[in-house]
Amino acid sequence: MNPDLDLTLQRVIRAPRAAVWKAWTDPDRFAKWWLPAPAVCRVDRLEARPGGALVTRYSEDGVAFVPHMDAAFLVVDELERIVFTNAIDSSWRPATPAPVAMTAEIVLTDRPDGTDYRVLVRHGDPAARARHEELGFADGWGTVTSQLAHSVEEEAGP
Template sequence: MTTTLHPELDLTVSRIIKAPRSAIWKAWAEPQSFEQWWVPAPAVCRVRDMDLRPGGAFRTEISQDGGAFGPHITGCFLAVDELERIVFTDALVAGWRPAEASFVTAVITMKEHTDGTEYTATALHRNIADRDEHEQLGFYDGWGTVIRQLAERVESRARPEAC
């Protein structure tokens, strides 16, 4: 199933990451790795639940200032196509149970590229007001920073060691 994009409702960021899809997938699939790049530094992420399968829980917390952790994302994975696509939403929680509130569904795609991997993150919103709010909250800066952090992490590990 492909996602139909609606420019008036969706926000997208994309980057060529100079690393194989397997490295990016691993950065998503291993909670200890995921915590290192998922929120814009200097904020810190903590993974509470990550069951990377359709219907699996996805729950992270954030500490903005090195203090107490608070809620960040509480949601559910909708689609998990290894090395290709991850779709999650905050409209549902684990086991497909409805959430109290909903703001976004995200589609992450990873495609082969001559320089590595084309990584695209799209945030789908139910209406223009939610899209505009997400953009005003700093979608491009925040999600762009997160993708840069992911790229730095996987690219540094993908470089061959100097002889």
């Protein structure tokens, strides 16, 4: 981790790692938590494999959907790690995504009380990192992580 270029988030999710993995790799489950509520997510493509696509749209009203993310998975180590980037799109073409280009790494490890969930978002330069932080990285990624946790913890039950 490079503090000049990277942003991080860590949380314990009180659900089995397999449930968190499924929430990341099943399009219907992913759509439930990927955007901060009340925004609605629609998953056009979620191909959880190296080189696979991650294409989503969002809506403020649940009716009109606009593009949100067009990214590619770089690494998919089952039940352990997902890495994706929006610096190339789902067709493997170089991209200049708004608001910033990033590569996100999600790492899942078992804990006695659930899953250790770690996010590392890498940026190409300090200005991109600063912009992402100013735009609300902590709130945005924090909110969707809470939504993810709620959805899988609810499924896991007591």
